[in-house]
Amino acid sequence: MNRRTPALKALATFAAINALGLALLHCRPALAELAVGAPAPEFSLQDVDGKTRTLAELRGKIVVLEWINPNCPFSRRHATEKTMVSTEHRHPDVVWLGINSTRKGHSDHIEPAEQKKYDADKGIDYDVLFDPAGSTGKAYGAKTTPHMFVVDEQGKVLYNGAIDDDPSGRKNLAERVNFVDKALAAHQAGQAVDPASTQPYGCSVKY
Amino acid sequence: MISVTFDTFWGVRRALGGWLLLLLVGGAVPVRAAAGAWAANPQSQVRLISPYAVAGRTGEFRFGVEFKLTPGWHAYWRNSGDAGFPPALVVKAAQVRDAELLFPAPRRFELRGGLVAFGYEDAVVYPVKARLEGASGARLTIPVSLDYVVCADECVPYRYDLTLDQPLGDVSTPDAALAELLFASEAQLPLSESAAHLKASALLVPGDAGHATLNLAIPVGSRPGADIFFLPHDRFQLGKPVVTVGSAITKFSIPLDEKRLPAPPLTASDFAWTATGLALADSPGVGAVAGTTRAVPVPTSVFPGIVLWPLVGAFVLVLLVLAFARRTRHSRSNSKETSR
Numbered sequence: 001m002n003r004r005t006p007a008l009k010a011l012a013t014f015a016a017i018n019a020l021g022l023a024l025l026h027c028r029p030a031l032a033e034l035a036v037g038a039p040a041p042e043f044s045l046q047d048v049d050g051k052t053r054t055l056a057e058l059r060g061k062i063v064v065l066e067w068i069n070p071n072c073p074f075s076r077r078h079a080t081e082k083t084m085v086s087t088e089h090r091h092p093d094v095v096w097l098g099i100n101s102t103r104k105g106h107s108d109h110i111e112p113a114e115q116k117k118y119d120a121d122k123g124i125d126y127d128v129l130f131d132p133a134g135s136t137g138k139a140y141g142a143k144t145t146p147h148m149f150v151v152d153e154q155g156k157v158l159y160n161g162a163i164d165d166d167p168s169g170r171k172n173l174a175e176r177v178n179f180v181d182k183a184l185a186a187h188q189a190g191q192a193v194d195p196a197s198t199q200p201y202g203c204s205v206k207y
Numbered sequence: 208m209i210s211v212t213f214d215t216f217w218g219v220r221r222a223l224g225g226w227l228l229l230l231l232v233g234g235a236v237p238v239r240a241a242a243g244a245w246a247a248n249p250q251s252q253v254r255l256i257s258p259y260a261v262a263g264r265t266g267e268f269r270f271g272v273e274f275k276l277t278p279g280w281h282a283y284w285r286n287s288g289d290a291g292f293p294p295a296l297v298v299k300a301a302q303v304r305d306a307e308l309l310f311p312a313p314r315r316f317e318l319r320g321g322l323v324a325f326g327y328e329d330a331v332v333y334p335v336k337a338r339l340e341g342a343s344g345a346r347l348t349i350p351v352s353l354d355y356v357v358c359a360d361e362c363v364p365y366r367y368d369l370t371l372d373q374p375l376g377d378v379s380t381p382d383a384a385l386a387e388l389l390f391a392s393e394a395q396l397p398l399s400e401s402a403a404h405l406k407a408s409a410l411l412v413p414g415d416a417g418h419a420t421l422n423l424a425i426p427v428g429s430r431p432g433a434d435i436f437f438l439p440h441d442r443f444q445l446g447k448p449v450v451t452v453g454s455a456i457t458k459f460s461i462p463l464d465e466k467r468l469p470a471p472p473l474t475a476s477d478f479a480w481t482a483t484g485l486a487l488a489d490s491p492g493v494g495a496v497a498g499t500t501r502a503v504p505v506p507t508s509v510f511p512g513i514v515l516w517p518l519v520g521a522f523v524l525v526l527l528v529l530a531f532a533r534r535t536r537h538s539r540s541n542s543k544e545t546s547r
Binding site: 031032033035036037038071072073074077106107108134137138143144160167168169170196197199201202203204205206207 | 287289290291292295297318319320321322324352354356358360361362363364366417439444464465466467468469470
């Protein structure tokens with residue numbers, strides 16, 4: 001019996017090491033960040049009119065994806081300040097899409113008709129897609145509203161992060177660094193996007 | 208990256224302890240509380256507090272931003288995590304110089320959808336470190352503009368113009384209650400590594416494509432519930448740490464995801480961290496230490512982790528089966544001998 005004790009201890013140690021290794025393998029960030037340079041995950045989502053939109057159909061174009069929640073004060077502020085719309089208008093060749101990943105049943109969830117009314121009220125002239133299951137949001141690692149992704153013509157992520165450097169909205173528009181604007185301008189000028197990744201701010205996406 | 212600590216806390220606390228003793232035995236110090244009015248909303252209340260009944264006209268000046276939070280709502284640490292943003296203040300009194308908002312040790316909030324936030328619930332006082340210069344007269348009105356966001360499931364941002372009306376004098380005298388409140392919060396500020404007399408070490412372990420692991424060791428024991436928080440890193444997204452609590456060393460293994468692909472080879476990289484729950488001998492309380500540690504990469508393993516760990520698992524399984532078989536044989540032979 002005594003002879004077996006060290007062997008059992010060794011086995012227990014091995015098992016602990018193994019468990020730690022497996023734990024580490026499974027402790028990747030719960031909502032993994034989509035790396036810049038990685039292929040943008042495909043999606044097939046419906047817009048406010050029930051029309052299905054896919055990323056594949058936009059191959060060859062630069063696409064901006066904006067995670068949006070009209071009931072989030074940060075999304076509302078940017079809509080009121082026309083941050084997104086004005087950036088979109090400065091880059092007319094770019095396809096801008098909003099994605100609402102708020103789950104059904106959450107108090108922030110809105111139906112397409114309400115989104116349509118909100119878009120009209122705020123002057124949002126780009127399409128907003130619905131992802132109530134959150135699968136597209138999670139595939140992109142979308143954390144906040146807003147959370148911005150820029151996808152290049154080959155379907156790879158060019159930029160991932162905040163819309164700008166002003167979480168509190170304290171700066172006036174001219175003082176803010178609009179990261180998406182900067183990324184689009186750099187890419188269209190054939191330059192490297194810098195920064196290509198920033199920390200997004202806002203409400204959590206309501207998965 | 209900057210990590211703010213409060214090395215002078217104990218010295219200041221000792222000094223004010225003397226003031227408090229004076230208050231108790233002498234009772235001669237005038238008590239004129241310096242606290243601003245509460246700004247209130249359904250999720251939170253906030254005001255400015257000063258530890259001084261009378262503040263000296265020149266030199267170090269500390270005050271605090273006190274929050275009371277409605278149950279279920281939280282305010283944020285310096286790195287807010289996956290949502291929100293940290294509070295920001297602008298002091299609009301020219302006599303108050305170099306005002307710096309400090310962040311007590313946070314706690315972790317696991318949100319739905321795998322999101323995580325770092326901050327505070329119930330109540331928190333953010334200490335502010337500043338100095339007075341060019342102040343004169345018997346009072347100084349200090350206007351402060353404060354931006355913050357509080358979140359539960361929802362998030363609500365607020366901006367307030369707060370005011371602290373601070374009596375001035377030639378010599379500082381404390382306000383006992385508010386000083387205790389502020390210093391209780393300052394006790395939650397992390398010490399620097401040098402103040403805590405320890406030095407962390409760190410290794411970067413390569414993983415499969417786009418992944419790595421940061422192994423950070425702090426040579427001090429810790430309590431159950433010890434945790435570690437990082438400032439955002441330029442290259443990696445940091446995942447939830449696996450904490451190994453020891454009596455003399457505390458180890459943290461943190462999964463890393465590359466923010467950019469294809470990822471260049473691993474090189475030495477600095478990580479700014481704040482660890483909590485450490486068993487610091489001469490600094491009770493929250494046991495928080497902050498530092499910036501350069502992690503150096505270890506040589507790439509012949510087997511990537513995804514191959515190695517199943518192999519180790521299979522090896523352990525074989526050993527267990529062999530041990531079980533041997534034990535069974537042994538038991539059978541013993542029972543045969545007994546039956547004979």
